[in-house]
Amino acid sequence: MDFQLDSEQKMIVESARQVGRRFGAEYWRRLDAAKTFPREYWQAVCDAGLCGVALPGEHGGSGLGMMEMALIVESLAATGGGSTVGQLFMINPIFGGVSLSRFGSEAMRRELLPQIIAGKINCCMALTEPDAGTNTLEMKTFAAADGSGWRLNGQKIWITGVASADKMLVVARTSKLSEATSRTDGLSMFMIDVKRAGLTHAPIDKLGTCTLDSSSVFFDNVRVEAHELVGTLHKGWRELLDVLNTERIVTTAGLVGTGDLAIRLAVDYAKDRKVFGSRPIGAYQGIQFPLAQCHVEVEAARLLNYKAATNFDRGLPYGSESNAAKLLAAQATARATERAMQTMGGMGYAKEFDVERLWRDCRLFKFAPVSEEMILNYVANHDLGMPRSY
Numbered sequence: 152m153d154f155q156l157d158s159e160q161k162m163i164v165e166s167a168r169q170v171g172r173r174f175g176a177e178y179w180r181r182l183d184a185a186k187t188f189p190r191e192y193w194q195a196v197c198d199a200g201l202c203g204v205a206l207p208g209e210h211g212g213s214g215l216g217m218m219e220m221a222l223i224v225e226s227l228a229a230t231g232g233g234s235t236v237g238q239l240f241m242i243n244p245i246f247g248g249v250s251l252s253r254f255g256s257e258a259m260r261r262e263l264l265p266q267i268i269a270g271k272i273n274c275c276m277a278l279t280e281p282d283a284g285t286n287t288l289e290m291k292t293f294a295a296a297d298g299s300g301w302r303l304n305g306q307k308i309w310i311t312g313v314a315s316a317d318k319m320l321v322v323a324r325t326s327k328l329s330e331a332t333s334r335t336d337g338l339s340m341f342m343i344d345v346k347r348a349g350l351t352h353a354p355i356d357k358l359g360t361c362t363l364d365s366s367s368v369f370f371d372n373v374r375v376e377a378h379e380l381v382g383t384l385h386k387g388w389r390e391l392l393d394v395l396n397t398e399r400i401v402t403t404a405g406l407v408g409t410g411d412l413a414i415r416l417a418v419d420y421a422k423d424r425k426v427f428g429s430r431p432i433g434a435y436q437g438i439q440f441p442l443a444q445c446h447v448e449v450e451a452a453r454l455l456n457y458k459a460a461t462n463f464d465r466g467l468p469y470g471s472e473s474n475a476a477k478l479l480a481a482q483a484t485a486r487a488t489e490r491a492m493q494t495m496g497g498m499g500y501a502k503e504f505d506v507e508r509l510w511r512d513c514r515l516f517k518f519a520p521v522s523e524e525m526i527l528n529y530v531a532n533h534d535l536g537m538p539r540s541y
């Protein structure tokens with residue numbers, strides 16, 4: 152066990168910080184208000200070689216690991232982007248990159264991975280459905296065999312980044328639940344074009360993460376070609392778990408970077424702000440202790456995430472760690488942004504000081520991509536061997 156970063160990892164962190172600082176918090180404030188996808192930012196991340204860090208060298212990536220990706224995401228998030236940076240990595244190198252590099256055909260990998268890594272195309276993933284919600288396996292979206300391919304019908308909800316995506320990883324039933332050997336049987340993944348006859352989408356008005364749309368998606372007899380299948384027909388669930396569990400790692404990294412940023416903004420403010428005489432408010436323990444507590448909690452989430460990422464890179468089980476890290480990170484960052492706002496008083500509420508955006512954005516991750524309750528269910532059932540309650 153070694154908690155030191157090696158020299159290559161230190162260089163990666165530094166180059167992520169440099170890209171992030173070129174944009175800074177002001178850029179994110181402006182795009183948040185305009186509800187605009189951070190296109191120039193993502194291009195800069197890709198141009199610096201950061202998107203493809205964990206993707207195969209033969210397709211334009213660096214062939215490093217999820218640990219390096221976590222370092223990049225937290226460093227970028229801490230320079231101003233906050234938790235949205237985790238989502239940018241989620242939609243592209245995870246939804247696009249992990250699914251294709253691990254389960255896509257050679258032709259798909261050759262065609263799409265270089266484009267994802269270079270920032271030429273964006274991806275999204277359509278899993279959640281309005282009637283199934285957390286109970287994902289109840290999904291109704293169905294891809295019915297039709298000649299050499301399929302016809303897709305159904306509806307998804309809350310899909311991130313559809314409006315700016317070129318490709319969509321769709322998870323659908325390919326055999327009826329009533330005919331399946333188990334609830335996880337009969338699911339398949341497809342990588343399809345977002346612009347395709349029969350596929351429509353509509354944005355949902357929401358609290359935060361305003362630079363990325365969250366959309367309802369409708370499939371009305373959408374044609375899916377045979378070569379668009381990702382992974383094993385009817386057996387996609389197990390393969391999907393690698394996409395979902397690595398998604399937790401970048402989400403957590405985005406959150407701990409947000410926690411670092413919020414705490415730093417609050418500390419800087421508190422060291423400067425004086426309201427009773429010449430001592431700054433940061434000299435009061437009532438201000439210091441909650442921030443110190445938040446710092447410790449963010450650090451604990453970061454370390455658990457490093458364990459998840461390292462286990463993934465070594466081919467070891469990492470599902471429990473990646474989910475537990477996400478649970479801790481979402482709670483720690485929600486508290487850190489809340490305390491940062493409290494520390495800054497009225498100015499914490501002002502857009503100009505950025506904390507309100509971080510606070511709004513990170514609230515999402517207490518229930519998405521997987522909720523606190525479902526992680527605790529998993530830990531109780533899977534790690535503690537307790538009976539399932541639902």
Ligand SMILES: Cc1cc2nc3c(=O)[nH]c(=O)nc-3n(C[C@H](O)[C@H](O)[C@H](O)COP(=O)(O)OP(=O)(O)OC[C@H]3O[C@@H](n4cnc5c(N)ncnc54)[C@H](O)[C@@H]3O)c2cc1C
Binds near residue numbers: 277278309519522523
């Ligand atoms: C902004 C945003 C972006 C998103 N992006 C994507 C995306 O890109 N792709 C995608 O596929 N999905 C996406 N999602 C969907 C997200 O993953 C779901 O919202 C999340 O999994 C929760 O599902 P739900 O909203 O249907 O809640 P529900 O399933 O309705 O759950 C409601 C509440 O009940 C609790 N609950 C349910 N069952 C149990 C149980 N057995 N025990 C204890 N508590 C329980 C839940 O934990 C939750 O607190 C996004 C959601 C949002 C809001």
